[in-house]
């Protein structure tokens with residue numbers, strides 16, 4: 396019998412990040428300056444990002460070397476295990492083989508530290524000692540808090556109000572790693588105060604929290620901003636996941652028919668799926684499935700257009716799948732999937748037909764997560780449960796068609812701080828929400844005029 400847990404040695408952590416840019420089917424549209432609507436220059440971003448990360452953001456190199464100091468920290472939990480979910484396969488009664496890449500073993504409990512460590516490192520190299528950021532579910536905020544702590548830097552986190560209330564222990568975790576965490580919208584910034592004056596009970600959104608974190612970074616010389624998803628350099632740093640998975644699948648003698656990841660801003664999905672893009676272009680029959688909530692259906696109901704990355708219109712305009720920067724999603728428990736936009740790289744590949752998108756309602760996701768917990772033991776984050784709902788559908792299709800199929804998915808995080816969400820599910824207090832078309836049309840009416 397072959398091993399079900401496929402482990403690599405520390406020496407086998409990838410030494411380079413894979414950059415999908417040269418393998419895109421069409422060139423990426425440039426970011427636009429929010430004032431002039433002309434292509435943004437590196438200097439336009441220098442107020443909030445260090446030049447070494449701006450260079451990565453704009454790089455067309457096929458791969459980029461991972462600095463030794465970053466590898467040194469990644470070794471704390473990488474390579475992560477690739478696991479064949481045999482008991483889950485049995486529970487579903489499917490002929491499909493199901494593999495998952497377990498990113499929940501990082502100290503913060505998700506894939507997010509892969510980029511947090513790299514971003515903290517490059518900022519430190521550039522002489523910056525303080526970072527601001529936003530967080531939805533709290534996973535990204537804790538990842539950056541961890542990374543800043545490891546590099547002896549300060550960290551300020553604006554946490555979306557509804558998650559701040561739902562997950563007090565994520566806040567404590569950030570505090571344990573030396574970071575400061577406040578609820579967004581806050582009284583600390585102009586964007587926050589404006590939002591609170593319009594709606595004192597605002598549940599917040601990632602768009603608002605980004606405005607606050609960017610505003611603070613732009614206004615302080617000692618401070619930069621760090622984003623946990625969406626941008627090219629963030630996705631780049633996550634590609635260690637897919638590269639390791641390819642090596643591990645080779646050991647297992649398997650190759651996926653479908654690669655599945657849940658999608659908030661796109662970095663978790665891209666981290667696993669992008670290293671498969673050149674394989675697909677070379678003729679491998681592999682489907683790449685990005686999964687989002689029906690409550691925040693960026694790819695499945697949004698449009699492909701230039702839009703701001705934040706609520707207040709401070710970021711460059713990005714050509715992406717978007718629901719409109721005014722969009723405030725309902726307070727579903729998968730806080731990390733409540734973003735109005737999508738990574739421009741994932742959006743481009745989606746519109747080119749390289750990446751497929753699907754949306755799932757939260758009750759079906761919790762059901763799938765509990766089935767998985769019953770078989771494999773792991774209680775996943777509500778974000779991850781979206782990927783598992785899609786895995787279940789793919790596995791059941793294989794069963795109906797009595798077909799061999801290999802499914803690979805990213806187990807992006809554990810749900811140990813999400814018991815409030817599970818509790819609500821058990822009490823019957825959760826509802827499905829399908830974002831109505833007319834609300835999408837309303838938010839889209841405020842898109843900036845750029846093409």
Ligand SMILES: Cc1ncc(COP(=O)(O)O)c(C=O)c1O
Pocket residue numbers: 505506531532533534535623624625657658659660661662663664730731732776778779807808809
């Ligand atoms: C556990 C988990 N999985 C997935 C995601 C979505 O990540 P991304 O924005 O990279 O798509 C998040 C975001 O916070 C998360 O916390």
